[in-house]
């Protein structure tokens with residue numbers, strides 16, 4: 001019953017969608033940050049030879065980042081999903097006791113789409129917007145990648161919350177999904193234009209009218225949502241609902 005959830009201070013579809021909209025801002029800003037650097041292909045190849053590690057520098061940075069984050073409890077949150085879940089350390093500090101029962105069904109923790117997110121990000125999305133070249137700034141580029149990957153992962157796995165509120169609520173209220181998708185694509189495109197403009201104190205703020213003046217190509221951001229973010233969010237929703245009635 002949706003009213004019960006409101007009384008318990010829990011989520012409804014409106015609040016879940018509001019969170020998805022706020023997360024768009026983070027994603028667009030992370031992409032703008034990554035677009036400052038050239039492609040830096042060495043970051044993604046195992047050729048840099050990290051002592052004691054068999055993989056690329058980007059994998060090393062992400063894995064070590066997640067080890068630290070796990071120690072301070074990041075992955076105790078149902079909103080966070082590690083890219084390297086195997087063998088992560090337990091938190092060093094206990095989490096505060098939960099105020100309300102878990103919102104998601106226990107099966108939620110078995111869903112992790114980060115393998116697909118890693119793949120589309122490095123193989124398909126990056127080549128669409130990173131300019132060619134190698135300036136050697138691998139650490140900063142890698143950190144920018146990790147911020148993008150984690151923001152995308154959080155957004156896509158938020159599908160679990162979308163699915164749970166839909167499961168609890170009456171689905172006929174939601175209207176055709178296709179309109180929601182068109183609106184999302186238009187909105188992120190507009191955000192890329194507005195957030196990606198050069199701000200000049202002598203000019204009225206508007207947006208970057210010409211694509212070449214934008215820090216990130218707005219059509220790439222719209223494509224990112226249409227081709228990967230929303231389809232993967234739907235997949236998370238379906239995977240979640242398939243497990244929703246498990247004991």
Ligand SMILES: O=C(O)C(=O)C[C@]1(C(=O)O)C=C[C@@H](O)C=C1
Nearest residue numbers: 162177180181184229230233234
């Ligand atoms: O808002 C919803 O109802 C969702 O299911 C989320 C979402 C999205 O990823 O933004 C996913 C699929 C729908 O077709 C539309 C939107």
